[in-house]
Each structure stands twice: as structure tokens, then as C-alpha cells.
Amino acid sequence: MAAVQETVDRVKSIDVAEYKYGFFSDIESDKAPKGLNEEIVRFISAKKNEPSWLTEWRLDAYRRWLTMQEPKWARVDYPRIDYQDLYYYSAPKTAPGPKSLEDVDPELLKVYAKLGIPLQEQEILAGVERRVAVDAVFDSVSVVTTFKEELGKAGVIFCPISEAVHSHPELVRKYLGSVVPTTDNYFATLNSAVFSDGSFVYVPPGVRCPMELSTYFRINEQNTGQFERTLIIADKGSYVSYLEGCTAPKRDENQLHAAVVELIAHDDAEIKYSTVQNWYPGDSEGKGGIFNFVTKRGDCHGANSKISWTQVETGSAITWKYPSCILRGDNSRGEFYSIAISNGRQQVDSGTKMIHLGKNTTSRVISKGIAAGKSQNTYRGQISAHRKATGARNFTNCDSLLIGNSCGAHTVPYIESRNPSTQFEHEATTSKISEDQMFYCLQRGLSAEEATALIVNGFVRDVLQQLPMEFAVEAQKLIAISLEGSVG
Amino acid sequence: MRSALPMVEAPGAAEIEALRPDFSHPGALAQRLVLVDGVFAPELSSAMPEGVRVRSLASVLNEGRADLIALLAPANADGADPILSLNAALMQDGVVIEVAPGARSDDPINLVYASTPGGPSARFSRSLIVVGAGASIRLAESLHVRAARADETFSGLQNFNCLQNFNCLIASVGEGATFNHTTRMTGGEPGGVRVESLIASIGAGAQFDSFALVTGAGLIRRQIFMRFQGPGAKSALRGVSLLRGREHADTTLVVEHAAPDCSGRQLFKYILDEEATGVFQGKIVVDPLAQKTDARMLSKALLLSDTAAMNNKPELEIFADDVACGHGATSGGLDADQLFYLQTRGLPFAQAEALLLEAFAGELIDGLGDENLAEVCRSEVRAWLSRRAPPGVHS
Numbered sequence: 001m002a003a004v005q006e007t008v009d010r011v012k013s014i015d016v017a018e019y020k021y022g023f024f025s026d027i028e029s030d031k032a033p034k035g036l037n038e039e040i041v042r043f044i045s046a047k048k049n050e051p052s053w054l055t056e057w058r059l060d061a062y063r064r065w066l067t068m069q070e071p072k073w074a075r076v077d078y079p080r081i082d083y084q085d086l087y088y089y090s091a092p093k094t095a096p097g098p099k100s101l102e103d104v105d106p107e108l109l110k111v112y113a114k115l116g117i118p119l120q121e122q123e124i125l126a127g128v129e130r131r132v133a134v135d136a137v138f139d140s141v142s143v144v145t146t147f148k149e150e151l152g153k154a155g156v157i158f159c160p161i162s163e164a165v166h167s168h169p170e171l172v173r174k175y176l177g178s179v180v181p182t183t184d185n186y187f188a189t190l191n192s193a194v195f196s197d198g199s200f201v202y203v204p205p206g207v208r209c210p211m212e213l214s215t216y217f218r219i220n221e222q223n224t225g226q227f228e229r230t231l232i233i234a235d236k237g238s239y240v241s242y243l244e245g246c247t248a249p250k251r252d253e254n255q256l257h258a259a260v261v262e263l264i265a266h267d268d269a270e271i272k273y274s275t276v277q278n279w280y281p282g283d284s285e286g287k288g289g290i291f292n293f294v295t296k297r298g299d300c301h302g303a304n305s306k307i308s309w310t311q312v313e314t315g316s317a318i319t320w321k322y323p324s325c326i327l328r329g330d331n332s333r334g335e336f337y338s339i340a341i342s343n344g345r346q347q348v349d350s351g352t353k354m355i356h357l358g359k360n361t362t363s364r365v366i367s368k369g370i371a372a373g374k375s376q377n378t379y380r381g382q383i384s385a386h387r388k389a390t391g392a393r394n395f396t397n398c399d400s401l402l403i404g405n406s407c408g409a410h411t412v413p414y415i416e417s418r419n420p421s422t423q424f425e426h427e428a429t430t431s432k433i434s435e436d437q438m439f440y441c442l443q444r445g446l447s448a449e450e451a452t453a454l455i456v457n458g459f460v461r462d463v464l465q466q467l468p469m470e471f472a473v474e475a476q477k478l479i480a481i482s483l484e485g486s487v488g
Numbered sequence: 489m490r491s492a493l494p495m496v497e498a499p500g501a502a503e504i505e506a507l508r509p510d511f512s513h514p515g516a517l518a519q520r521l522v523l524v525d526g527v528f529a530p531e532l533s534s535a536m537p538e539g540v541r542v543r544s545l546a547s548v549l550n551e552g553r554a555d556l557i558a559l560l561a562p563a564n565a566d567g568a569d570p571i572l573s574l575n576a577a578l579m580q581d582g583v584v585i586e587v588a589p590g591a592r593s594d595d596p597i598n599l600v601y602a603s604t605p606g607g608p609s610a611r612f613s614r615s616l617i618v619v620g621a622g623a624s625i626r627l628a629e630s631l632h633v634r635a636a637r638a639d640e641t642f643s644g645l646q647n648f649n650c651l652q653n654f655n656c657l658i659a660s661v662g663e664g665a666t667f668n669h670t671t672r673m674t675g676g677e678p679g680g681v682r683v684e685s686l687i688a689s690i691g692a693g694a695q696f697d698s699f700a701l702v703t704g705a706g707l708i709r710r711q712i713f714m715r716f717q718g719p720g721a722k723s724a725l726r727g728v729s730l731l732r733g734r735e736h737a738d739t740t741l742v743v744e745h746a747a748p749d750c751s752g753r754q755l756f757k758y759i760l761d762e763e764a765t766g767v768f769q770g771k772i773v774v775d776p777l778a779q780k781t782d783a784r785m786l787s788k789a790l791l792l793s794d795t796a797a798m799n800n801k802p803e804l805e806i807f808a809d810d811v812a813c814g815h816g817a818t819s820g821g822l823d824a825d826q827l828f829y830l831q832t833r834g835l836p837f838a839q840a841e842a843l844l845l846e847a848f849a850g851e852l853i854d855g856l857g858d859e860n861l862a863e864v865c866r867s868e869v870r871a872w873l874s875r876r877a878p879p880g881v882h883s
Contacts, residue, residue: 387794402809405776411815415800420791420821429814430806 025110029221032089038062041193044089048162048196051169061182061192068186074349075378075410076318078254078291086256088194090221092138133158135199135215137228147211154210156240157202161229164200171202175233179262179299179326187258187293187320191227195260198228203238203269212468214243217259219279219290225256232262234269236302241272241468246279246315254282254317258293267302267329272310274467275323276475279315284373286345289317296323297353300332300361308335309352310466312475317346322380324353327361327392334363337463339475342375342407351381351412356392356422367398368460371407378409383424384416392422400430401459493652495578496609499524503604504531510602510632520598522632526613526655527581532602539591539623545582545614556584559660560616562687562713571683571711575612575656582615582656585627589620589662596626596670596858603632603651610652610681621662621691628861629657629671631682652681659688661696663718669698670861673708674868681707692718692747699856701865702729702737703872711740716750716778724753728849728865730872731764731796738767743785745778745808752782757852758789759845760796761876771803774811781811789819790848792876842873 032043041062045055070081133147135158151158157168165172182192199215219226234240246257257279263271273296282289292315298307309323325334336352354363363383371377377400385392400409411428433455441451457464457476464472504524511522511532521542522532528544536542548556561576585597599615619625631653661667673682690696702708712725729737743752758766768787789798802815822844830840849869856862 400804400806402806402811405779405807405809407809408805408807410806411802411804413800413802413817415798415817415819417789417791417798417800417819418796420793420796422791423820424818426800426802426817427814428802428804428816429812430804431812432809 025220029090029092031087031091031221031224034087035084036062036086036088036194040088044194044196047089047091048165050165053173054165057177057182058193061189062194064183065186065189065193068189070186074320074380075376075412076320076347076349078318078347081254081256081291083190087221087224088227089196090224133211133213135160135213137197137199137215137217138220151210151213155204155207156209157200158213159200161198161200161231162196164231168200168202171233172200172231175231175262175264176229177262179264179297180260180295185295188260188295191229191258191260191295194225195227195229198230198259199232199242200230201232201240201242203234203240205236205238205266207235207238209238209240212241212243214245217244217246219255219257225258227257228259230259230261232271232273233264234266234271234305236266237268238266239270242274243468244273244275244277246277252288254289254291255280256291256293257316259295261294261296261323263298263307265298265300265302265305265307265332268304269302270306270308271298272308272468273298273323275309275311275313277311277313277315277319280317281315281344281346282317284344286317289346290315291318292316292321293318294321296321297326298324298334299326300329300334300358302332303329303358304331305329306333306335308337308466310337310463311339311350312463312467313338313340313348313350316348319346319348319350321350322352324355325363326355326357327363327389328357329361330358331360332358333361335466336363336365336367337466338367339370339460339463340367340377340379341370341372342377343373344375345373346375348376349378349380351379351398353382354384354394356383356385356389356394358389360391361389362393363395365394365396365398366462367396368463369398369400369409370403370456370459371400371409372403374406376408376410378412379428380412382414382416383426384414385419385422385424387418389419390421392419392424394422394424394426396424396426396428398428399459400428401456402430402432493608493610495580496525496604496606496611498527498580499529499604504529507532507602507604517598517600519593519595520600521583521585522600522602523582523613523615524602525604526579526601526611528583529602536597537591537593537595539588540593540597540625541586541588543584545579545584545616548584548616556616556618559618559658560614562658562689569685569711569713571654571709572656572685572687575614575654575685578612578654579614579656580612582613584615585617587617587619587623587625587665590622591620592624593626596628596668596861599627599629599657600632601629601653601655608651610654612654614656614658616658617660617667619659619661619665619667622664623662624666626668626670626858629669631672631674654683656685656687659686659696661688661690661694663691664693665691666695667697668857669696670856670858671698671700671710672865672868673700673702673710674704679706683709684711686710686712686714688712688714689717690715690721690723690750693720694718695721696723698725699852700727700729700739701853701868702727703731703868704735706734707736709738709740713742713744714752715744716747716752719747719749721747721750723751724755726754726852726855727756728852728869729756729758729766730849730869731758731766732761732876734763736765736767739770740767741770741785742773743771743783744773744775745781745783746775748778749780750778750782752784754785755852756787757849758787758798759792759849760789760798761792763793763795765796766798768799768817769801769803770815771805772813772815774804774806774808774813776807779808779810781808781813783811783813785815787817788848790845791819791821842876845873846870
């Protein structure tokens with residue numbers, strides 16, 4: 001029992017979570033007045049110089065939002081959000097529009113350098129074998145997008161969505177809201193009304209995107225909500241891998257983040273979407289931290305298309321997030337790999353939905369939840385097969401690991417089958433690190449801490465393997481950080 | 489949801505008397521307690537084994553025994569469930585069974601729900617069984633189905649069957665006791681509604697098992713709220729549901745581990761044909777104190793038609809770290825390989841299918857531990873299978 005006792009003691013002695021991205025950068029910003037009304041929606045739209053259809057689209061969403069109620073079914077508990085006490089738009093003053101790296105405020109570049117995100121194209125060329133194109137979003141605007149030219153040669157469009165509205169209006173108009181309609185849910189509707197920036201990706205038919213695309217979101221300003229919108233379209237036979245990372249300063253107040261991500265995969269296309277979510281989780285007493293209410297959904301629209309979600313969730317005070325796949329095309333495939341780690345007083349309610357509509361569609365769900373401290377970690381998922389989804393298959397495996405006895409792990413799967421030829425399998429387990437495993441490692445000369453790290457890493461290995469290499473390294477480090485002080 | 493029917497009036501002496509022939513023939517169930525329209529009818533009931541005391545709910549309430557009344561309104565299910573609240577408001581009567589500590593009976597006590605003929609109506613009952621420490625008892629619930637008599641018109645029979653039953657059984661299982669509960673929710677007709685609640689609290693070292701066979705009858709919901717009160721207790725909840733037509737059967741479980749070292753098993757199987765819908769929503773809750781909990785929950789469904797549906801929601805809610813908990817859910821059609829194998833051995837398709845279905849359901853029935861009851865269940869499964877529409881063209 002020694003190892004167990006030690007673990008318990010460690011959890012008790014957690015002070016403040018080690019959050020190394022918690023710095024605040026004093027960058028002058030241009031903000032909309034506090035609060036939310038039609039004027040603010042028009043203000044944001046005007047700031048982006050949007051066409052009138054988009055302004056109307058936003059206003060329509062806003063009016064609908066007024067009639068909606070905040071969802072309460074998730075297993076999370078947070079103080080009431082005052083939607084009138086937030087800034088819905090904040091942009092660094094020195095960034096009129098991302099042109100090239102030379103135009104970017106050096107202060108901003110410093111922020112990203114501090115976060116370890118490579119924005120200098122040359123540096124990347126010199127140092128690392130694989131290259132990553134980055135779109136950096138700071139509060140409400142995109143400050144820089146790298147490698148645009150090279151991607152352009154391959155025909156790949158990768159730019160801030162606010163720019164795509166002007167440069168590729170036909171694509172944006174066709175696809176925006178086609179997977180997550182403005183009527184979808186409370187937070188998605190709010191996002192539709194006030195979304196500020198995010199990434200837009202279009203991969204033309206038959207093109208394999210020559211490099212990984214990524215977006216780094218940073219919330220900097222106080223009392224600001226971030227409402228980004230990402231739209232990724234993979235045309236017939238194309239492939240793209242997209243990475244998303246997020247951080248925010250340590251603050252005593254909670255900050256709201258309500259994003260929408262829409263993915264569309266046409267015939268034979270594949271989209272791989274990876275997230276390392278590292279928003280500020282709040283301190284050990286649950287003060288501060290990001291409220292993360294995100295709607296992510298992919299539409300496997302064409303036959304043989306594939307969408308794969310991989311997420312490592314370590315941050316946020318509240319996580320409410322269900323990356324999903326609509327398996328519409330015949331033989332399409334959806335995947336969801338998730339590691340959700342909660343510590344302190346974090347509350348995670350996350351999972352996925354796999355909606356099988358087409359014939360011979362397959363999906364795979366691997367979810368690993370690790371709860372430590374006084375956190376609550378919930379997996380909530382839905383697997384459903386439509387009457388016409390002949391031959392649909394799903395395999396779901398969700399495992400939870402509890403570290404300490406003041407945390408909770410919960411599993412809420414919904415499995416709905418309307419077709420006799422479907423094969424749905426769901427399994428879930430909850431356990432703690434077994435004494436046998438621990439004993440074996442200790443006996444081989446590892447310290448208790450190393451042993452726990454090894455076992456935890458083994459526990460989440462299925463998911464880590466799905467991450468692009470650069471991210472896997474980062475994720476492994478993150479796992480060590482967020483369990484620091486809880487692992488005995 | 490179908491609309492609520494008017495509540496039935498308490499049966500008169502003549503109506504009870506009219507049911508007597510059903511219970512006086514030599515093959516009638518022994519050790520039986522009969523509720524007529526939710527009201528305890530001692531006239532139709534028979535002798536109980538030694539150490540078992542039975543009274544009507546009404547008389548216990550009049551007597552005002554605080555300990556029994558406290559058990560009748562269990563805290564763990566109070567107000568949380570609208571069906572229980574409705575039952576609490578409208579219950580007419582029921583039985584209170586007290587099993588003395590150490591009492592034993594290998595033959596089951598049969599709790600039979602009978603109805604008087606009449607128009608469509610609803611009935612509500614609430615019963616209590618208190619199993620004393622170290623006692624060992626079986627309780628078998630069933631619905632009494634009257635055979636049609638010559639003097640009854642066809643339409644009269646139809647009305648007779650269009651019933652809504654809302655029964656609630658509360659079980660308190662004492663330390664080291666063994667309580668085996670079975671219920672056959674069979675024999676209803678389309679349009680009927682049955683909502684059965686079972687609330688059980690399990691003492692230290694006790695064993696509580698429950699099995700349900702569900703066939704037929706329009707809409708059925710069976711809900712079990714179970715709580716492990718003392719350490720070292722064990723429980724197995726099982727059920728088989730066979731549905732066709734537009735039948736709908738729902739199993740809702742809340743298994744709460746409130747004490748350490750308890751072991752719980754739940755296994756429910758569904759066979760769904762035609763346009764039937766099966767629902768399984770189970771929840772295992774492990775309180776912070778309930779270390780060393782061993783909990784397993786599994787739901788398995790076989791869909792036999794393109795229009796049948798299964799909805800599964802097996803939930804875990806865990807607040808203790810030193811536990812081993814798991815749940816699983818599967819749904820799908822019959823395995824084509826198994827069917828093929830049996831066909832290569834010379835079995836016609838329909839027979840091969842029936843064999844596999846019988847085996848699927850039989851796994852749970854074989855483990856009942858009461859051979860008489862197991863045989864009754866097996867024959868009900870066979871009867872259900874034999875009523876299956878002949879298969880169409882199969883490849």
C-alpha cells in the first residue's frame with residue numbers, strides 16, 4: 001500500500017498547478033465595447049469588412065441565440081456566465097492585417113517564441129526535418145500565417161477565415177455552417193454570431209498537403225472571449241493533417257472560449273485533426289481558468305472518406321467538447337482518439353459522436369481519461385446507426401484511471417442501433433494503477449514517480465501513437481506536467 | 489407514451505371469489521400471495537413457509553410501525569424518480585412480507601398480480617419484503633393470466649388485457665441473508681403498460697440476485713434501484729427481453745456501491761424482432777467510501793429485423809480509486825458464420841436461427857438455480873420463438 005499512500009499524499013499536497021504558459025503579454029489592443037447586442041455583432045462584421053450576407057448570417061444567429069437556453073446536461077458545474085460582461089472582440093493594435101513576418105509586431109513574435117511555436121520559416125527549414133505551416137491567432141485575429149506561398153504552389157489554401165471570406169467567398173459561403181448549422185446548439189450559435197477569426201483550409205482534388213498545417217490559439221486580453229471558427233475542406237482524393245494548440249495567461253477570472261470547427265471530407269479524402277488543448281486550467285482551488293465550450297464536427301460527405309480526431313486535453317477549468325463524425329458517405333470511416341487529463345478542480349465532459357448513415361461505415365473510439373486531485377472526468381459519447389447504415393461497425397474503448405480518492409471518473413455512452421447488420425461494441429473500464437504493475441517497476445529499479453509515469457504513458461499509448469510526431473513529443477511532456485504532484 | 493387510464497376500484501368480494509377457481513386447482517402455485525387489482529387478497533393466497541409473516545400494506549400502515557414505514561419510503565429513491573413518486577401518491581395496497589432471521593425456504597414465495605375483468609384501467613401497488621439476518625428466501629413475481637372462458641366474449645377479453653400496472657417492490661436484505669428474486673413479465677397484450685420498480689438495499693455479506701424474463705405486452709419499463717449498504721455483499725442482476733411487433737421494453741438500473749468490498753454483476757440480453765425497441769440504461773455509482781468495489785455491467789442485443797432498434801446507455805460514475813469497474817454493450821445481428829456453420833451441418837435456416845437464439849437467451853436462464861422456474865422460462869422462450877414469422881428468402 002505504500003505506493004498508494006504516497007500517491008494520496010502527493011495529491012493532497014498539490015499546490016498550484018504548474019502552468020508554464022500562464023504569462024501575460026502587455027500588447028495594446030483594440031477592443032469592442034463590453035457586452036453583446038446587435039451593434040456588437042455588426043461591429044465585428046464591420047471590423048472584418050464582411051459582405052452583407054455574412055453580416056445577416058451573424059445577426060440571424062444572434063437573434064436565434066437570444067431564444068436559446070444554455071445546456072445543463074453535461075456533468076460540469078460552473079458559475080453563471082454573464083454574457084454581457086465580456087469583450088467579444090479584441091485585436092492587437094499593431095496588426096492591421098497579416099501580410100508577412102516583417103510586418104508582425106516583434107512583441108507578438110516574442111509571445112509565440114516564448115510558447116515555443118516556430119513562426120520563422122527559415123528557422124524551421126534549418127532546424128527540423130518536417131515543416132509545419134502555422135496560423136497564429138491572438139485573441140480575436142490571426143496575426144500571421146506561414147508558408148502560404150509554398151502551400152499555394154500545391155493549390156492548398158491556408159489562411160485566416162476572415163481573409164478567406166474575401167479571397168474565396170464562394171467556398172466560404174458554400175461550406176460555412178454546413179456541418180455545424182447556426183441552429184446547432186447554444187454555444188455554436190453564439191459562435192456563429194460573434195466568431196472573430198480562425199483558420200480556413202481548402203485542399204484541392206487529388207492533392208496531398210505537402211506539410212502539416214497548424215493553428216495556435218492564444219487568449220491574451222482580460223475578460224475576453226475567444227470565438228474562433230475553423231473550416232477545413234478536403235476535396236476528392238486529398239489528404240490533410242491539421243494541428244491545433246491553445247494556451248492562455250493565468251488569470252483569476254474565468255475566460256470563455258466557444259469555438260466551432262467544421263470539417264468536410266469529399267470522396268476518398270482524409271482529414272486528420274489533432275489537438276493539444278492546454279488552456280489555463282485554473283489554480284488548485286479552482287480559481288480562474290478557461291471555460292471551453294467547443295463544437296467540433298466532421299462530415300464524411302463522400303464515399304471512402306475518412307476523418308480522424310485526436311485530442312490531448314490537459315487544460316481548461318471546464319471542458320465541454322465532443323468532436324464528432326457524420327459518416328454519410330458509403331465506406332467512410334471516423335476515428336476518435338482522446339486523452340483527457342484532469343487535475344486540481346478541473347471538470348472535463350468530453351467524448352464523441354459517430355453517426356452512421358452510409359453503408360459499411362466504420363468508426364473507432366479510443367478514449368483514455370485520467371483523473372487526479374479533485375477533478376471530475378466524464379466520457380460522454382454517442383454511437384448511432386441509421387436504418388440504412390447497413391454493415392456499420394463501431395468499436396469503442398474508454399478507460400479511466402483514477403489517481404487519488406477525491407476525484408471522479410464517469411462514463412456515459414449512448415449506443416443506438418437501428419440496423420441488424422451493424423456491429424457495435426463498447427467496453428469501458430475504470431481502475432487505478434495496480435500494485436502488481438507498480439511493484440514490478442519498482443523491483444526493476446525505477447522510482448515510484450518514474451514507474452507511474454511509465455504506466456500512465458503505457459495507458460495512453462494507443463492515443464499518443466495517433467499524434468503527428470512533433471505533437472506526440474509535446475503531448476508526452478504535457479502529460480508529465482499535468483500529473484506532476486499527483487503521481488506518487 | 490400512452491395516456492394514463494383511470495384507476496381501478498378496489499375489488500369486491502364477489503370479484504375476488506370469481507377468481508378462486510384459478511387458484512384452487514391442483515396445479516395452482518403453492519406458497520402464493522395474490523394481489524387483485526393491486527389489493528392483497530388473503531382469500532386467494534396460500535400458506536407461507538415457517539418464519540414468514542405476511543400482512544397487507546394497508547394494515548401495516550394502520551398499525552403505524554415506524555420501522556416498516558421507514559422502509560416503505562426508502563431515502564435512496566425518494567423524489568428522484570417520477571414513477572416512484574407517482575406510485576407513492578397512488579398506491580392502493582400491497583403486501584408486507586417479513587422473513588424472520590435465519591428462516592429458510594428453498595421453494596419460492598409466489599407473488600401473483602391478478603386483475604378483475606372490466607374496462608381499461610390502471611392499478612398501483614407497493615410491497616415490501618424484509619429479509620432478516622442470515623435468512624434465505626426466494627420470491628417469484630408473475631402476472632396472472634386468465635384463460636378465456638366460454639362465457640366471455642372476445643371484446644371482453646380485449647378490454648380485460650388493456651391494463652396499466654405500476655408495481656413497486658421494496659426489498660431490505662439483512663446481514664448475511666440470501667434473497668433470490670425473479671419476475672416473469674409475460675402474458676400481457678398490445679396496448680398494455682407495465683412499469684415495475686424494485687428498490688433494494690443490501691446488508692453486509694448478503695447476496696441478492698434478480699432475474700427478469702420479459703416477453704410481450706406493449707410497453708414495459710423495469711427499473712431497479714439497488715444499494716450496497718454493508719461491506720462484502722454480492723449481487724447479480726440479469727434479464728432477458730424478447731420483443732416483437734411494436735413492443736417497447738426498457739430496463740433502467742442504478743446500482744450504488746455505498747460500502748467497500750462489494751461485487752455487482754449485471755447482464756441483460758435483448759432479442760428484438762419486427763419493429764420492437766429495446767432500451768437499456770444502467771448506471772453504476774461508486775461512492776468515495778466504496779473501495780475494492782468489483783462491478784461489471786453488460787448489455788447484449790440481437791436485432792432480427794431492419795426495423796428493430798436498440799438503445800444502450802451503460803453509465804459509470806466513480807468516486808473511489810481502488811476499484812475495478814467495467815461495462816460493455818454490444819448490439820448486432822446474428823453471426824452469419826455461426827448460421828452458416830449450422831446450415832452446413834444440415835439444419836434448415838429457421839432451425840439454425842432458433843437454436844442460436846435459444847442459446848443466447850438460455851445462457852442466463854441456465855444460471856437461475858431453480859430448475860422448475862428455468863423450465864418455465866425455457867418453454868416461454870421456445871413459445872416466443874415458435875411464434876416468429878417464417879423467415880423470408882435468405883441467401
